[in-house]
Amino acid sequence: MGADNQQERLDAKWIVGFTDGEGCFHVSINKIPEMSLGWQVLPEFRIVQHEKDESVLFKIKEYFGFGEIRVNRKDFHGTRKEFRARGLENLNKIIDFFNKNSLMTSKRKDFKIFSEVIHLMNNKEHLTKKGLDKIAILISEMNRKPKIKYLESSETLRQT
């Protein structure tokens, strides 16, 4: 029996287990001169999988009711796909989901930081220098540390 002819709806706890294995809470701060502070905060929730199991990513999308399936950007051969959710409205739903259904690995720590970032963004704090500094420091504590060019270039933080 292949994965393609599986019609079952996913279970919430299954999604948590799969996320503990294959999921990623990621926040980047990207230089975008057009924005008022010159920096954009970009939070994402991703689940990466070999393309042979793409169907399960579509089921995850169906479960949440949002997100997109695309080629994983780190994969130059195009054999790895990802479910990706962006946007505050969707990510607040992702946070609700994992608050109700606890992660069991150290990804819980990343999720907690991710939640704090989304909370700051809900309050529009990422649009202030102070909020941006706070977010940069928060995400530097994540398990999978993203490159934080903002931290390297931040005058304020370098002085502290």
Add this chain to the structure above:
Amino acid sequence: MGADNQQERLDAKWIVGFTDGEGCFHVSINKIPEMSLGWQVLPEFRIVQHEKDESVLFKIKEYFGFGEIRVNRKDFHGTRKEFRARGLENLNKIIDFFNKNSLMTSKRKDFKIFSEVIHLMNNKEHLTKKGLDKIAILISEMNRKPKIKYLESSETLRQT
């Protein structure tokens, strides 16, 4: 909150999701001259994880009530650990578990082949040349194809 101070018991569906991400059903056929046919069939169920999340492997062991936690043999740095279950009695329980709680990815196919191998072993067919051939052909269909030296060296199979 780290993973270490999580006291929750694991949920069956979480284990399935985590296995769909990180688990592996593996069967090797090893040359052991002391055995009657000269070959040993060795089935294993493994879940591999970075050592920082070793605690979740111990919870998996606790859930099943058997298995061992050890350094992943493919890891020369010793930073990856694995839950490993061996032995027919334990593996029959693993099969019962995943029959009740379906895998959602293509690992379901590997599980199905793994179950067939265990079924043959329950009937002691692995102790006959015919059964050994059957097992070798079965495992050559697995997603993660193990090296099957037995197939390469089998006179019978080479002639067919």
